[in-house]
Amino acid sequence: MSIRSKLAWTFILLLIFGITAISSYSILFIRNFLLAEGEQQIYDDAEWLALTIQNLPADNRFETDLNEAAVISGYRIAVYDSDGEIFASVPYDEPYDAPSSLDIDIVDMIRNEPGPLVQNRPESDRLIAFVSVPGIGNPAQYLQISQLKDEIYEPIRTIRWIIYTGMFISIGLVILVSVLFARYMSRPIVQLEETARSIAEGNVEKTLHLNRKDEFGTLAESLNRMASRLQKDNEELKRIYEKQSQFFADITHELRNPLHTIAGALEMLQMDGLPENQKKHYLNTATRQTERIHRLFKDLVTLQRYDSDEHFIEKKSFNLAEVLRQVFELYYPAAKEKGIDMKVETDSHQVYADPNKIEQVVDNLVSNAVKYTNSGEIQIVSVRENGQVRVEIKDTGLGISDEHLKRLFDRFYRTDKARSRDKGGTGLGLSVVKSILNAHDSDIEVISKPGEGSVFIFKLPHAFHSGSSER
Numbered sequence: 001m002s003i004r005s006k007l008a009w010t011f012i013l014l015l016i017f018g019i020t021a022i023s024s025y026s027i028l029f030i031r032n033f034l035l036a037e038g039e040q041q042i043y044d045d046a047e048w049l050a051l052t053i054q055n056l057p058a059d060n061r062f063e064t065d066l067n068e069a070a071v072i073s074g075y076r077i078a079v080y081d082s083d084g085e086i087f088a089s090v091p092y093d094e095p096y097d098a099p100s101s102l103d104i105d106i107v108d109m110i111r112n113e114p115g116p117l118v119q120n121r122p123e124s125d126r127l128i129a130f131v132s133v134p135g136i137g138n139p140a141q142y143l144q145i146s147q148l149k150d151e152i153y154e155p156i157r158t159i160r161w162i163i164y165t166g167m168f169i170s171i172g173l174v175i176l177v178s179v180l181f182a183r184y185m186s187r188p189i190v191q192l193e194e195t196a197r198s199i200a201e202g203n204v205e206k207t208l209h210l211n212r213k214d215e216f217g218t219l220a221e222s223l224n225r226m227a228s229r230l231q232k233d234n235e236e237l238k239r240i241y242e243k244q245s246q247f248f249a250d251i252t253h254e255l256r257n258p259l260h261t262i263a264g265a266l267e268m269l270q271m272d273g274l275p276e277n278q279k280k281h282y283l284n285t286a287t288r289q290t291e292r293i294h295r296l297f298k299d300l301v302t303l304q305r306y307d308s309d310e311h312f313i314e315k316k317s318f319n320l321a322e323v324l325r326q327v328f329e330l331y332y333p334a335a336k337e338k339g340i341d342m343k344v345e346t347d348s349h350q351v352y353a354d355p356n357k358i359e360q361v362v363d364n365l366v367s368n369a370v371k372y373t374n375s376g377e378i379q380i381v382s383v384r385e386n387g388q389v390r391v392e393i394k395d396t397g398l399g400i401s402d403e404h405l406k407r408l409f410d411r412f413y414r415t416d417k418a419r420s421r422d423k424g425g426t427g428l429g430l431s432v433v434k435s436i437l438n439a440h441d442s443d444i445e446v447i448s449k450p451g452e453g454s455v456f457i458f459k460l461p462h463a464f465h466s467g468s469s470e471r
């Protein structure tokens with residue numbers, strides 16, 4: 001049974017029970033009230049009739065007058081003499097089999113009673129009153145008047161009809177209101193259930209707006225929050241999955257090129273009679289490509305370590321100037337060969353970081369500067385700034401356009417794929433730089449203009465005392 005039907009039936013049964021109970025109680029109450037009123041009435045009338053009959057003369061008009069009193073009062077009247085024997089019973093036209101003689105116990109009771117004696121036996125359909133009549137002009141001693149109980153209950157017929165009609169109209173209304181109310185109450189439950197089922201089936205973009213300020217409204221909001229959270233998680237998972245797929249596709253692609261070149265070189269080397277200089281050329285090519293694959297795996301392993309091992313960084317205090325100078329010396333010959341003027345401007349700065357990883361950062365940035373600069377100069381600068389050391393690798397090289405800047409640090413992202421590969425690049429250098437700096441709670445910034453050059457900037461915390469962890 002649906003929740004709507006359950007609610008409707010509960011309201012209907014409860015209200016029908018309530019209405020029926022109230023109606024029955026009202027009818028019972030009115031019945032008892034009418035009977036009590038009837039008893040009081042017959043008591044008063046018995047007293048009044050006794051007084052009237054007491055003074056009636058015992059002539060031939062006695063019974064006629066008695067009959068008139070019965071017709072006017074509406075009671076059946078029976079008159080008994082001092083022996084308790086009946087000697088008149090009226091009205092004539094309504095024969096009433098009053099007992100021919102009064103019960104001795106009743107006679108005793110009437111004598112001892114100062115007023116009338118009202119008798120209401122449940123098994124009798126009549127309400128009876130007895131009263132003693134000390135007859136002055138007639139032999140009447142006891143009077144019995146009676147009335148059918150149905151006559152007393154007469155008004156209740158109309159009342160009962162009104163109550164029953166009201167009851168049925170109320171029940172009809174109750175059914176209608178209950179069905180509407182149950183629908184109103186259950187509508188949000190049904191909507192919530194439908195939405196929850198739909199979300200469970202994967203329609204996380206589904207939302208529910210109940211416009212209610214009660215618990216249902218709160219529940220709908222929670223459901224919406226849950227759905228939007230799921231949606232976000234789903235999108236995130238999708239994004240991670242796409243990134244992962246792209247990453248594997250890139251690795252495959254990156255490996256295919258050098259392997260292809262190596263295979264070609266080996267094929268050429270197998271040829272008979274290949275001149276010595278050609279042999280040297282193909283051996284060099286194969287060696288360069290092998291080194292490239294080696295670098296690729298090294299970078300991949302480094303990145304993987306950053307993804308999974310947060311203790312990969314081992315920080316200590318060291319002189320950054322030394323690292324910068326080492327890298328400078330390493331690339332100076334290559335720069336000079338390209339006709340590039342390379343400088344290093346640095347004071348002695350103690351920084352708190354992992355020296356090997358920072359060397360890798362500077363190495364990657366300087367090697368890129370050399371790779372992507374054809375003329376002009378390259379500067380390696382470090383300055384102290386607000387408790388930090390700011391490092392800049394500036395070049396007057398190719399520069400990078402805005403469209404590439406956003407994705408520059410993505411894995412395998414290159415502004416010019418052919419040129420990068422040509423220069424032995426893996427497309428992972430800047431990702432490694434970013435990962436290392438992020439692991440130091442730092443980041444890399446780049447300012448660049450195509451044709452003018454680029455500046456790569458990062459900051460490291462200054463170590464105030466050698467070997468201390470103070471920042």
Ligand code: ADP
Pocket residue numbers: 364368369372373395397398399400408413414415416420421424425426427428429430431454
């Ligand atoms: P790669 O191995 O290709 O050098 P990186 O991640 O180090 O990979 O660099 C990504 C891309 O960013 C490079 O392919 C190049 O297009 C661009 N890039 C990096 N450094 C510079 C620079 N100093 N000047 C111009 N372009 C640069």
